[in-house]
Each structure stands twice: as C-alpha cells, then as structure tokens.
Amino acid sequence: MTDQAFDALKTYEWGVDPKTLGPITEAVVASHGDAAARKDLEARLVQALGSEVPRAAKDYVCRQLHSIGTAAAVPALAKLLADKELSHMGRYALERIPAPEAGAALREALGKVDGKLKIGVISSLATRREAASVAPLAALLKSDDAAVARSAVQALGFIGTAEAAKALRAGVTDKTKVPVADALLVCAEQALADGNKAEALAIYKGLAMDDQPKHVRVAATRGVLACTGK
Secondary structure (H helix, E strand, C coil): CHHHHHHHHCCCCCCCCHHHHHHHHHHHHHCCCCHHHHHHHHHHHHHHHCCCCCHHHHHHHHHHHHHHCCHHHHHHHHCCCCCCCCHHHHHHHHHHCCCHHHHHHHHHHCCCCCHHHHHHHHHHHHHHCCHHHHHHHHCCCCCCCHHHHHHHHHHHHHHCCHHHHHHHHHHCCHHHHHHHHHHHHHHHHHHHHCCCHHHHHHHHHHHCCCCCCHHHHHHHHHHHHHHHCC
C-alpha cells in the first residue's frame, strides 16, 4: 500500500482524494520509535521532493518532513526557499527540524531572497530562536526595506536572548525606536519566562525611562514589579 501511495504522489493534484496518500501518513505515524523505518521514509520523501511531482504533492511531502525530517532532508527543503509557490512549505518543515543544518539553511537563504520571501525566512528564524541567527538578523535592522527591518526587529524580540536585546539596542534608528522598544519588551518577557530575572529587570528598567512611549513605560513598570515581586 505504501508503494502505491508513493506512486500516487507522482500525479497527485489538489482535488484528488487525499486518502490515496493515507498509507504514507500512516507509515510516518507508525515509524515513531523505529529509526530504520523513519530513515527509509524520509529518504523516499526527499527523493519525491526532488522529482518533478506536482506542487500539491510537494506540499504534502513537506508536511510529512515537518514531522520526521532530519538533517538529511535539509538540502532538498532549502532548494524550495527561493520558490514563490513553495517557500512557505519549505520553511514549515525546516522550522521543526531540530538539526542545526536547518537553521543554517534558513540563514543562508537570507542573502538569496527578497521581499515577502525574506520576511518569511526571518519569521522562521524567529521561530527557531537560535543564537546563531542574532548576528544576521541584526544586520537587517537598517535594511532599506522597511518591512524587512521591522521583521528583523520582531524576530530578535522573539529570540529574546541577552544578545538579541543588545543587538536591538545597538541597531535602533529613529524609524524603529518604537518597534525596538516593543521588541525589547518581548525580550524581557522571554528572559523572565526563562528564569533570568536579572536580565529581564535590566531591560525593563531601561524601558521605564521618560524618553519611551507611554505604553512602553507602563509595560516596563509592570515588568519591574513582576521581577521584584512588588
């Protein structure tokens, strides 16, 4: 049945009964705890992704690799990042793959894509929250593309490390002052959630100053109280 389902992938289009691919989905679920079976399935999915199967089939394959993908799937998924139709599905799978190669592929793509595709990659890097992404994201804070710069600000806030907060403070411009302040609030929240009260408190205190917008000062003051237990 699984072999027949992989054959069906070759011509699978939107509107075709998804049950035809059911055996693959079932095999993916059943492979939990079986490294050999999972490795074989991943290899077959990667092979299908690199072939001339329809877009709908590649979309399906990415969804399965989201569940069982490893470093072995990264090269095939990385090739999708510059594809306007499939970039989002490639990112969807890469976001979940725990191997560092997945994050590296997304960072490499930053220099190869523009506009909405770059913003998407930035979003995926934010989701992965890797320390290695702080420097390349910081380099985008002063991008000529305002949307890219804002996305980088938000991503650094979501990563939320002390290094991310430092990059935000160093890269702030007149145009990004408010977004950076908002992102720093997120950094503080992340630090607090991670148990780093000292880092959170330092950020909150810096944002409670009179030169910050009212909503930032109010949130920062509440943050200080949360950190100090008052």
